[in-house]
Amino acid sequence: MLRQQDVGHRIVVRRIVGIREGRPLFSDALGELVELSETHITLATDGGSLRVPVGEVHRAKRVPPARRPTAAAVIALETAADEAWPAPVRGRLGDWRLRSAAGWTGRANSALPIGDPDRPLPEALDAVQRWYADHGQPALVNTPLPLAAPVGAELDTRGWTSRPPVLVQTVPLATLTTPGRAVGTPHEAVPPTHASTGGDAPPVTLARAPADDWLAVAADRKGGLPEAARHVLTAVDRIRFAELRVDGRPLAVGRGTVTGEGRWLGVSLLEVLPEARRRGFAGAIVRALAGWAGAEGATHAFLQVEQTNGGAVALYRRLGFTTHHTYLTRVAP
Known part of the structure; x- marks a missing residue:
């Protein structure tokens, strides 16, 4: 049967749809697992969302994705993501990237093993541990899968553990800015600009620098903001900080960057305050950033979400995001 680790992945479900002459009748459904609860399985199929009561499930399992991304595609997207979340202290080990940001977030404090480290794998991992020891930090390694599976195998032999899997999800910007839902800002708007959310919802404001609130x-959300965090958040050339305010108070925020040679909108730090959830504010933030990024020439968006975060995975699926690849953050013993 399925586990929470399968959320965000492609599955097949055989469900019982009736009884004929004393025998059960079955129907199969194929799609991406959006939510797994004690009572229901929800998956996104080509025909739309399907919610299956657990009592009707005869068998369910994960299946391979329809098409695996190429190594080049994974490297290109991981490079864009690295540019969108820039650590203030950086090093190189051949093509591998070493990153440090005073321990603020795993992404900015981990080695990214893409490409050739210019030495045998065991020696490369020894060098990674020395680099982080020199910077007074525990060694972390982000392993995009299946690209970095050999790195993961070597780390397994060394007793490294793993944090929860992270889904790297993508969507064409056109999906986020379909007619009737499109929002955007002028290409060279210097002051904060506004984008309509539709209906009676407040507008989304986009600014080049984040307000104090x-x-x-x-x-x-992140447990504080050290000086290194401010570098990670702001040290990108093309960037917007989105917010949706009610009575002067931000109820929803998000951060957007354009990186990867101008192709990718990176969505991060999407947050809606608890009292404002389920009102469409998160989608409004994402679509506003998509409108801006499209005017900048971007064609696709990406984000990263822990696959155990079922609510966020379900939200992103409704917006059109699908899983491109996954990664594990590996932790030295």
């Missing part, structure tokens, strides 16, 4: 929401 925007940073306060991010700090609350």
